[in-house]
Amino acid sequence: MRLQGKIALITGAGSGIGRSSALRFAEEGASVIIADLDEVKGEETAADIRQAGGSALFIKANVTDPESVQALVAAAIAEYGRIDVLFNNAGISGVGALHEVEPEVWDRVINVNIRGTFLPSKYVLPHMMEQSSGVIINMSSCIAEIGLAQRASYAATKGAVLALTKSMQVDYAPYGIRVNALLPGTILTPFVENYLKQSYADPEEGLAGIKRRQLSGDLGRPEDVAQAAVFLASDESKFMMGSPLYIDGGVVFG
Numbered sequence: 001m002r003l004q005g006k007i008a009l010i011t012g013a014g015s016g017i018g019r020s021s022a023l024r025f026a027e028e029g030a031s032v033i034i035a036d037l038d039e040v041k042g043e044e045t046a047a048d049i050r051q052a053g054g055s056a057l058f059i060k061a062n063v064t065d066p067e068s069v070q071a072l073v074a075a076a077i078a079e080y081g082r083i084d085v086l087f088n089n090a091g092i093s094g095v096g097a098l099h100e101v102e103p104e105v106w107d108r109v110i111n112v113n114i115r116g117t118f119l120p121s122k123y124v125l126p127h128m129m130e131q132s133s134g135v136i137i138n139m140s141s142c143i144a145e146i147g148l149a150q151r152a153s154y155a156a157t158k159g160a161v162l163a164l165t166k167s168m169q170v171d172y173a174p175y176g177i178r179v180n181a182l183l184p185g186t187i188l189t190p191f192v193e194n195y196l197k198q199s200y201a202d203p204e205e206g207l208a209g210i211k212r213r214q215l216s217g218d219l220g221r222p223e224d225v226a227q228a229a230v231f232l233a234s235d236e237s238k239f240m241m242g243s244p245l246y247i248d249g250g251v252v253f254g
């Protein structure tokens with residue numbers, strides 16, 4: 001087991017990539033704290049892990065709210081005594097080219113994707129610094145590098161998360177903490193199903209177009225990203241520091 005005895009906190013673990021990562025982390029021996037706004041889906045992920053014989057705790061949390069995140073971290077520490085891995089996964093998208101984006105939409109996307117990476121890191125880091133160890137995984141996107149039509153606000157946040165990852169790595173390397181970023185391509189989750197509905201008159205045709213732009217010829221699955229997250233969380237990646245890890249079916253070459 002690659003994460004035996006590790007305590008991992010995953011935000012947005014009620015759905016998609018976060019849920020799949022929580023299940024994989026538990027299979028690899030980690031105890032998983034599932035943080036999500038969505039109580040029903042978060043509880044479901046935790047229940048599925050426990051049913052499979054793993055250890056999981058759901059805590060309702062809003063990653064944009066300092067009080068909520070502080071309570072989340074305090075509850076995780078009270079239950080498990082430490083946090084070895086923080087996976088800043090929760091994120092949302094926003095539709096529109098820049099001139100079309102409403103300021104409220106811009107703020108919401110920036111808030112969840114950037115502030116929602118900042119706050120859990122801010123409140124978990126002191127515990128990792130005291131432990132002199134820890135791993136943080138930040139969810140960026142290949143869009144940070146290649147851009148995407150009609151997703152100005154989202155692209156801006158994922159570029160920011162990548163830059164933040166590198167700066168965090170420099171600041172916290174002296175404490176034995178590694179910080180890396182995941183850059184997925186298009187992964188079939190509710191997030192992408194909504195994107196297809198919002199962006200294409202015919203979502204099936206939109207999906208076919210996305211597939212054509214992948215060297216792989218197909219979309220990724222949440223498990224593809226979860227596998228990469230396990231690798232970054234484990235000591236197998238101990239020489240990776242401040243790195244972007246692409247899981248994108250070769251879309252950056254498309």
Ligand code: NAD
Pocket residue numbers: 011012013014015016017018035036037038041061062063064089090091092112116139140141142183184185186187188189190191192
């Ligand atoms: P998803 O919509 O399936 O899951 C996101 C989860 O985050 C949901 O359970 C939601 O309730 C939760 N969440 C949203 N706002 C929150 C908040 N303020 N506080 C706590 N939880 C909150 O999405 P997904 O596709 O699994 O995406 C997960 C991450 O991966 C996101 O950061 C997304 O930007 C990134 N990503 C996704 C893709 C893709 O193609 N699916 C590609 C690249 C990057």
